[in-house]
Amino acid sequence: MKKEFLKGNEAMAEAAVRAGCRFFAGYPITPQNEIPEHLSRRLFEVGGEFVQAESEVAASYMVYGSSMTGTRCMTSSSGCGLALKAEGIGYITGARLPAVVINVGRGGPGLGQILPSQQDYLSATKAPSNGGARAFVLAPSNVQEAVDLVYEAFDIADKYRCVCYVLTDGVIGNMMEGVVLPEMRDLSSLPDKSDWVVTKRGPGPNTQFGNKRIITSWQNTGEELEATNQVFADMLEGWKANETRYEAYQMDDAEVVFAAYGTSARVAKTVVNKMRAEGIKAGLLRPITLFPFPEKPFEALDAAKVKKVICLEMSIPGQLIEDVRAFVDKKIPVEHFGRSGGVILKPEEAYEASKKML
Amino acid sequence: MEKIFGLPSTVLEQMTHQFCPGCGHGIVDSLLMHELEEMGVKENTAIVWPVGCSPMAGSVSTINQVSAAHGRAAAVATGLKRSSKDTFVICYQGDGDLAAIGTAETIHAANRGENITVIFGNNSIYGMTGGQMAPTTMLGQLSTTTQSGRNSEQHGNPIRMAEIIAGLEAPKFVARYSVHDAKHVMQTKQGIKKALEVNKNGGYSFIEVVTMCPTGWKMTPEQSVKKIVEENLKVFPLGVLKEVD
Structure with missing residues (x-):
C-alpha cells in the first residue's frame, strides 16, 4: 500500500x-x-x-x-x-x-x-x-x-x-x-438500485399506476406522511442500535474524561497524555458518529469513579456538550472549554484550562 | 367506427386533473403528453414538476415524475440529465417558480446549454397560493398583494423570461406561444414538438406559454381569454425568439 x-x-x-x-x-x-x-x-x-x-x-x-x-x-x-x-x-x-x-x-x-x-x-x-x-x-x-x-x-x-x-x-x-x-x-x-431509480419503469417502492415512477418528498395525505415519518423514526432507532461508533482512549481507569471529536479530539489526546505523565488518570471519549450519537459509553461513566467530564470543542458556546450532558450521569459535572470563530484550540491552553477545572 | 381522437397512453383515463375551469395549464400539459407519445419517448422521459399549480398534471400522467423544490427544477434536471444521458428530461414550471425564486437555476441551466426542455406556463399570477403578484403580473393588474394594481415604482415591471433566455449563447430554441384559442393551441403544439426535437438532438430548448388563470385573475374563462389578447400579449409578444440549427 x-x-x-x-x-x-x-x-x-x-x-x-x-x-x-x-x-x-x-x-x-x-x-x-x-x-x-x-x-x-x-x-x-x-x-x-x-x-x-x-x-x-x-x-x-x-x-x-x-x-x-x-x-x-x-x-x-x-x-x-x-x-x-x-x-x-x-x-x-x-x-x-x-x-x-x-x-x-x-x-x-x-x-x-x-x-x-x-x-x-x-x-x-x-x-x-x-x-x-x-x-x-x-x-x-x-x-x-x-x-x-x-x-x-x-x-x-x-x-x-x-x-x-x-x-x-x-x-x-x-x-x-x-x-x-x-x-x-x-x-x-455497487448496490443495485434498479427497483427505485427514476430512469427505469415498473414495479418498485416509488411506482404509481403500474409503470410510472415518482421521486418526491411530497405525500398526498397527512396519514401517508405520518407513515413515512414513522419509517424514518424506525431507521433512526436502527442507527442508534447498530451504527454508533466512537474511540475510547485511556478510558479503563479514567477519572477525568474528555469528550471531543474531530480536530479537538487530537488536541484532547495530547492533553490526556500530558495529564497521564503527571499521574492524572485522564481519558478520552471521541464520538466518530456524531449522529447517531454514541450514547452508551457516556451513559456507562460511573459517578463513583469519574470526577469530571470536560468537553473540548472549537465552538463557543459548546455544542457537543448538549449531547454529552444528556447522557452522562447528572452526578458527574460536565464542563466545556473551547475556542471559537476560527481560533484553533491549542493543547497548552486546553491543558491549562482543564487543570483549573479539576 | 374509426376512432379519430383519444387520450394518449401518457394520460390516465381513470384520473381527473385538478385544474380550475378555464386554466391554461391543462391544455399545455395535454399537448406535451400527446407529443411525448407521438415522439415515442414516453418510456424514458422524466418530467420535473416543481411547486405551484404546474405539477398538478402529474396526477394524470404516466410519465416518470420528479418533484423539485420551488424554483429548483432546472438544477434537478441538470443533475438528472448529466447522470443519465439516455433519459429525456423536461421541466414544466410556472411563473412564480421559474421567473422569481428560480431565476438563477433557470438562467444558468440555459447558459450551460443543458440538454433539457423547459416549458414555462406564464399566467401572470401565483395561482396555487391564492393569487399573489408574480414577476409576470401586468402593470395595473389586481392581485392579493397588489390590491390597488401592480405599479412599476413599487413592484417593478413584468419580466420577459423568453427574451432573457434568448439573449444567451447556448439555447437552441426559444419561443413564446399562447393557448387562448384553438389556432394558438395548435401553434403551441408545433412549438412543443420543435422544442422536444431540439432536446432529442442534443440541446437546450425553452418554451414560454402565455396561459389563463381565471381563478387567480377573478375573471370568467371568457374574460380571461379577452385579457390575454388585450393585455398580456402586448407585454409578452408571441413568436420564435431564437432558433439555432
Whole structure:
C-alpha cells in the first residue's frame, strides 16, 4: 500500500472518486475549494460529471437529480454554504435518496470566518434541514480517517437511502498528512438500485399506476406522511442500535474524561497524555458518529469513579456538550472549554484550562 | 367506427386533473403528453414538476415524475440529465417558480446549454397560493398583494423570461406561444414538438406559454381569454425568439 502525502480536501475528494462517486456539484467557498477543484478534473477522467453550480442551493438539487438516477453523488461546502444546501438536503432525505455531503467547517454564525471551526455540530446532527430531516453524521479526526469515512459514507448513504454527512473542519481539510488511499471501487459491484431509480419503469417502492415512477418528498395525505415519518423514526432507532461508533482512549481507569471529536479530539489526546505523565488518570471519549450519537459509553461513566467530564470543542458556546450532558450521569459535572470563530484550540491552553477545572 | 381522437397512453383515463375551469395549464400539459407519445419517448422521459399549480398534471400522467423544490427544477434536471444521458428530461414550471425564486437555476441551466426542455406556463399570477403578484403580473393588474394594481415604482415591471433566455449563447430554441384559442393551441403544439426535437438532438430548448388563470385573475374563462389578447400579449409578444440549427 502506497502512502501519499496529501492535503485533506484533495484526499477526501479522491476517496469519493474511488468510492464510486460519479457526480459532484458544488460552489466555491473557503476552506473546501480543493474538493471541487480536484473533482472538476478527476470526475471526467473516470466518466463522471462535475458541475460548478450557480449556488449552493442549486448544487444540492443537482445532487438530488443525480442521485435519483442511481449515481453515487456528492456535494461539499462550508459554514453558510451548508445553510443554503439545507433545502436540498431536506428534499434528498424526504425523497429517500442517497447522497454524501462534506462540510469543511468554518467559523459562524453568518459569514463568520473562513478559519477552521466546529460550529456546525448542532445544525449537522439535529437539523440539517427543515421538517425533522436527519442525516447520518461522521466526524474524522485526521486525514486518513477522513479518507476512510468519505469512502464508507457512500455505502452508508446507499444502505439507508439517506444523506451521509461528513463533518470536518478547515484544519483537517487543509493540512497535509500521509495517507493510504483506498482502492477504486468496481462500479458493477455497487448496490443495485434498479427497483427505485427514476430512469427505469415498473414495479418498485416509488411506482404509481403500474409503470410510472415518482421521486418526491411530497405525500398526498397527512396519514401517508405520518407513515413515512414513522419509517424514518424506525431507521433512526436502527442507527442508534447498530451504527454508533466512537474511540475510547485511556478510558479503563479514567477519572477525568474528555469528550471531543474531530480536530479537538487530537488536541484532547495530547492533553490526556500530558495529564497521564503527571499521574492524572485522564481519558478520552471521541464520538466518530456524531449522529447517531454514541450514547452508551457516556451513559456507562460511573459517578463513583469519574470526577469530571470536560468537553473540548472549537465552538463557543459548546455544542457537543448538549449531547454529552444528556447522557452522562447528572452526578458527574460536565464542563466545556473551547475556542471559537476560527481560533484553533491549542493543547497548552486546553491543558491549562482543564487543570483549573479539576 | 374509426376512432379519430383519444387520450394518449401518457394520460390516465381513470384520473381527473385538478385544474380550475378555464386554466391554461391543462391544455399545455395535454399537448406535451400527446407529443411525448407521438415522439415515442414516453418510456424514458422524466418530467420535473416543481411547486405551484404546474405539477398538478402529474396526477394524470404516466410519465416518470420528479418533484423539485420551488424554483429548483432546472438544477434537478441538470443533475438528472448529466447522470443519465439516455433519459429525456423536461421541466414544466410556472411563473412564480421559474421567473422569481428560480431565476438563477433557470438562467444558468440555459447558459450551460443543458440538454433539457423547459416549458414555462406564464399566467401572470401565483395561482396555487391564492393569487399573489408574480414577476409576470401586468402593470395595473389586481392581485392579493397588489390590491390597488401592480405599479412599476413599487413592484417593478413584468419580466420577459423568453427574451432573457434568448439573449444567451447556448439555447437552441426559444419561443413564446399562447393557448387562448384553438389556432394558438395548435401553434403551441408545433412549438412543443420543435422544442422536444431540439432536446432529442442534443440541446437546450425553452418554451414560454402565455396561459389563463381565471381563478387567480377573478375573471370568467371568457374574460380571461379577452385579457390575454388585450393585455398580456402586448407585454409578452408571441413568436420564435431564437432558433439555432
